[in-house]
Amino acid sequence: MARLPLYLRALTALSERSVPTVSSEELAAAAGVNSAKLRKDFSYLGSYGTRGVGYDVEYLVYQISRELGLTQDWPVVIVGIGNLGHALANYGGFASRGFRVAALLDADPAVVGSTAAGLPVRHMDELEDIVTAQQVSIGVITTPPGAAQQVCDRLVEAGVTSILNFAPTVLTVPDGVDVRKVDLSIELQILAFHEQRKAGDEPGAGDSVLDRAPGPVRAAAAKLRRAAGGTAKAEQAKGKTAQGTEGDLSAVMPA
Amino acid sequence: MARLPLYLRALTALSERSVPTVSSEELAAAAGVNSAKLRKDFSYLGSYGTRGVGYDVEYLVYQISRELGLTQDWPVVIVGIGNLGHALANYGGFASRGFRVAALLDADPAVVGSTAAGLPVRHMDELEDIVTAQQVSIGVITTPPGAAQQVCDRLVEAGVTSILNFAPTVLTVPDGVDVRKVDLSIELQILAFHEQRKAGDEPGAGDSVLDRAPGPVRAAAAKLRRAAGGTAKAEQAKGKTAQGTEGDLSAVMPA
DNA sequence: TAGATTGTTAATCGATTAACAATC
DNA sequence: TAGATTGTTAATCGATTAACAATC
Numbered sequence: 001m002a003r004l005p006l007y008l009r010a011l012t013a014l015s016e017r018s019v020p021t022v023s024s025e026e027l028a029a030a031a032g033v034n035s036a037k038l039r040k041d042f043s044y045l046g047s048y049g050t051r052g053v054g055y056d057v058e059y060l061v062y063q064i065s066r067e068l069g070l071t072q073d074w075p076v077v078i079v080g081i082g083n084l085g086h087a088l089a090n091y092g093g094f095a096s097r098g099f100r101v102a103a104l105l106d107a108d109p110a111v112v113g114s115t116a117a118g119l120p121v122r123h124m125d126e127l128e129d130i131v132t133a134q135q136v137s138i139g140v141i142t143t144p145p146g147a148a149q150q151v152c153d154r155l156v157e158a159g160v161t162s163i164l165n166f167a168p169t170v171l172t173v174p175d176g177v178d179v180r181k182v183d184l185s186i187e188l189q190i191l192a193f194h195e196q197r198k199a200g201d202e203p204g205a206g207d208s209v210l211d212r213a214p215g216p217v218r219a220a221a222a223k224l225r226r227a228a229g230g231t232a233k234a235e236q237a238k239g240k241t242a243q244g245t246e247g248d249l250s251a252v253m254p255a
Numbered sequence: 256m257a258r259l260p261l262y263l264r265a266l267t268a269l270s271e272r273s274v275p276t277v278s279s280e281e282l283a284a285a286a287g288v289n290s291a292k293l294r295k296d297f298s299y300l301g302s303y304g305t306r307g308v309g310y311d312v313e314y315l316v317y318q319i320s321r322e323l324g325l326t327q328d329w330p331v332v333i334v335g336i337g338n339l340g341h342a343l344a345n346y347g348g349f350a351s352r353g354f355r356v357a358a359l360l361d362a363d364p365a366v367v368g369s370t371a372a373g374l375p376v377r378h379m380d381e382l383e384d385i386v387t388a389q390q391v392s393i394g395v396i397t398t399p400p401g402a403a404q405q406v407c408d409r410l411v412e413a414g415v416t417s418i419l420n421f422a423p424t425v426l427t428v429p430d431g432v433d434v435r436k437v438d439l440s441i442e443l444q445i446l447a448f449h450e451q452r453k454a455g456d457e458p459g460a461g462d463s464v465l466d467r468a469p470g471p472v473r474a475a476a477a478k479l480r481r482a483a484g485g486t487a488k489a490e491q492a493k494g495k496t497a498q499g500t501e502g503d504l505s506a507v508m509p510a
Numbered sequence: 511t512a513g514a515t516t517g518t519t520a521a522t523c524g525a526t527t528a529a530c531a532a533t534c
Numbered sequence: 535t536a537g538a539t540t541g542t543t544a545a546t547c548g549a550t551t552a553a554c555a556a557t558c
Contacts, residue, residue, distance in 0.1 A: 001448065005441040009423065023539065032425055036527050036542095043541055051540040052534040068444050069451030076443070083342035090338045093423055093440035098447070137450050138443065161453060162446040168264065168348055170287060178449050180442050185348035186260040187435050188331070188393070189323050191417040192353070193256065194433050195392050196324035198416060278515065291518095291551050298517055306516040307558040516557080523550070532541080 003041055006031045008064045014057050023054040075102035075136045077160075079151050080143030081111055081121045084166055088140060089117035102134045107147070124154075131158035138162045145169040152179075258296055261286045263319045269312045278309040330357035330391045332415075334406050335398030336366055336376045339421055343395060344372035357389045362402070379409075386413035393417045400424040407434075 010030040014022055024042075028035035042048060042055070048063055049055045065071050076094070078085050081104050088094070089104055104116055107124045114121050122130070130136065139155040141148050141163060148167035155163060156177055165171055165181045173179055265285040269277055279297075283290035297303060297310070303318055304310045320326050331349070333340050336359050343349070344359055359371055362379045369376050377385070385391065394410040396403050396418060403422035410418060411432055420426055420436045428434055 002445060004448075005438070005444045008444075010425075024541095025539085030425070034527060036529090037525085039539090039541065040526085047541070049540050050534060051532070052538045054539065067448075069447040070444065072451075074443075074447050074450070083338070083345045087338035087342040088439065091439055093438070094443065097440055097444060099440070099443055138446055140443075162450050164442055164446060170265075170285070176453070178446060180446055182437065182439065182442055183260075183348070184343065184346060184437065185352055185354070187419055187437055188329075188349065188354055188395075189260045189325065189352060190257060191393055191419060191433060191435055192324040192329050193259075193322075195329070195417050196327075198431070279517095280515085289551060291553090292549085294515095294517065295550085302517070304516050305558060306556070307514045309515065514558085517555095519552105519554085521550105521552080523548105525549090526545105526547070528543105528545080530541105530543085532539105534537105534539080 003031070003033060003037075004064050004068055006033070007038070007041070008061065008068065008070075011057055011061045011064065015061055019057055021050075021054040021056055024049070027055065070098045072098060074099045074138055075134045076100070076138040076140055077103045077105060077127070077130060077136050077155075078140045078142060079105045079124070079127070079155070080141060080147070080167075081106040081114075081116055082142060082144075085140075085142040086116050088142060089119065099138075102136050103130045105130075107143075124151075127154055128158045131155070131160060136160060138164070140164045140166070141171075142166045258286070258288060258293075259319050259323055261288070262293070262296070263316065263323065263325075266312055266316045266319065270316055274312055276305075276309040276311055279304070282310065325353045327353060329354045329393055330389045331355070331393040331395055332358045332360060332382070332385060332391050332410075333395045333397060334360045334379070334382070334410070335396060335402070335422075336361040336369075336371055337397060337399075340397040341371050343397060343421075344374065354393075357391050358385045360385075362398075379406075382409055383413045386410070386415060391415060393419070395419045395421070396426075397421045 007027065010027055011022070013030070014027075024035045024039045028038040031038065039049075042060075045063060045067060048060055076099055078088055078101060081089070085104065085106070089101055094101065101117065101119060103126070104119050104121045105124050105127055106112055106121050109123075112121050112123045131139075136158075137160060139152075139160040139162070141151055141155075143151050145167045148165065148169045149171060152163060152165070152171045152173065156173055161176060162178045163171065163173070163180070165179055166184075168183050168185065171179050171181075262282065265282055266277070268285070269282075277285075279290045279294045283293040286293065294304075297315075300318060300322060303315055331354055333343055333356060336344070340359065340361070344356055349356065356372065356374060358381070359374050359376045360379050360382055361367055361376050364378075367376050367378045386394075391413075392415060394407075394415040394417070396406055396410075398406050400422045403420065403424045404426060407418060407420070407426045407428065411428055416431060417433045418426065418428065418435070420434055421439075423438050423440065426434050426436075
């Protein structure tokens with residue numbers, strides 16, 4: 001399921017180029033996945049392909065959009081209009097996929113009343129009214145970490161059932177509420193981990209504690225390193241597509 | 256490995272509260288993972304715990320920081336100083352973890368020369384010089400999608416070997432270069448998917464094509480739904496910690 | 511010693527993928 | 535028909551986790 005947005009993006013690109021059909025092999029390459037995996041993924045959605053021919057691009061775009069719920073309008077509120085809140089309010093990728101910014105909210109009187117992305121920033125006091133009136137079910141938290149849980153509680157209390165959390169805090173929510181977290185520094189930390197490994201003189205060597213550990217630990221460390229080594233390392237130098245990670249989805253959404 | 260930053264964050268919180276030791280059970284709860292998994296993860300790093308007692312918080316913080324390469328300084332360049340570039344330049348989580356913004360770059364003459372987060376925005380022409388002079392190995396791309404590949408190529412050519420990509424494009428890189436992608440709209444799409452499922456009257460029902468499919472497909476769809484259902488749904492209503500996802504790491508960094 | 515908790519094993523679970531029959 | 539490509543099976547691979555011996 002977490003790969004559907006990837007497929008959709010690749011398919012949209014094909015659609016814009018007016019490509020009528022695509023094979024699992026081609027589409028898999030464009031999305032950076034194994035073709036067998038792609039076919040299996042699509043088989044869960046139904047049989048939308050034609051043997052010997054491939055998949056109809058437009059039809060797949062429609063079916064995946066529908067499956068993802070992108071054919072409907074999703075009002076979202078963004079709470080915390082600092083730099084990141086501003087950036088998200090202006091983020092084009094939201095509107096184009098059915099996400100409509102219902103309101104921008106902030107607790108700071110200095111910010112309230114200003115505009116971002118053409119919308120006025122409103123005070124937190126209006127949160128409940130806005131969520132109710134516009135039937136907002138998705139909230140985006142871009143506050144400082146200290147305020148995140150409180151904001152989360154208010155959103156949930158008001159009726160929001162999905163939260164995208166940019167604050168570096170673990171949020172506690174009641175049953176039935178989904179939380180997805182984006183932590184920008186974690187992504188960098190993972191890159192740094194790999195950089196550190198590259199820096200060693202020996203292939204795969206580093207100055208990590210793992211390398212000074214007793215035999216069995218070193219062996220495990222080497223294994224770990226091999227496993228971790230494949231982040232988004234391209235398979236070959238000649239322009240192989242490296243898709244990297246997608247803010248890690250597969251583990252949480254295994255289907 | 257991808258969980259180390261999570262553990263580190265939980266440990267840092269404990270450290271600030273001057274908690275001397277922590278059991279795998281407690282730390283696992285704080286990080287939102289299974290305690291057996293946590294112990295296994297730590298066992299790869301070495302034996303840092305004491306049976307009957309737990310783990311020394313400070314020692315673990317140090318070892319994990321070290322393992323992640325956070326004890327050293329990582330200069331990064333941010334290319335594309337729009338809203339998101341601005342937000343990242345100001346993002347506190349970078350500096351606190353050893354990431355230093357070496358330069359902000361943009362191609363737009365109207366932006367070049369302005370300042371963001373106290374740093375001057377410099378022209379793309381200076382990219383190569385900056386990367387070389389400051390030995391930058393990590394580049395952050397916050398350009399529009401159309402410019403991303405070109406920027407990526409220049410970064411790689413200049414010597415950058417890790418790229419954090421915020422542009423909604425699949426980047427092609429040579430062997431040895433790591434790419435991690437953060438796509439903000441994908442996170443929202445996944446939330447929308449779950450929202451759509453919740454909206455149905457029946458538990459787990461929706462108006463998806465899956466529900467109008469023939470028997471075997473419906474069965475598979477139900478299975479998919481069960482699997483996907485667990486995004487970050489809290490295990491219980493009474494304040495169970497929901498950790499959500501972390502921009503999905505585990506799949507790519509399985510160790 | 512008794513209680514607690516780690517480190518590790520072994521079982522389980524689920525995801526990935528090669529291979530190929532079905533079929534356009 | 536011949537070639538191509540899907541849909542699906544079955545094998546493989548790896549991650550998760552319960553359980554418990556080791557040991558503080």
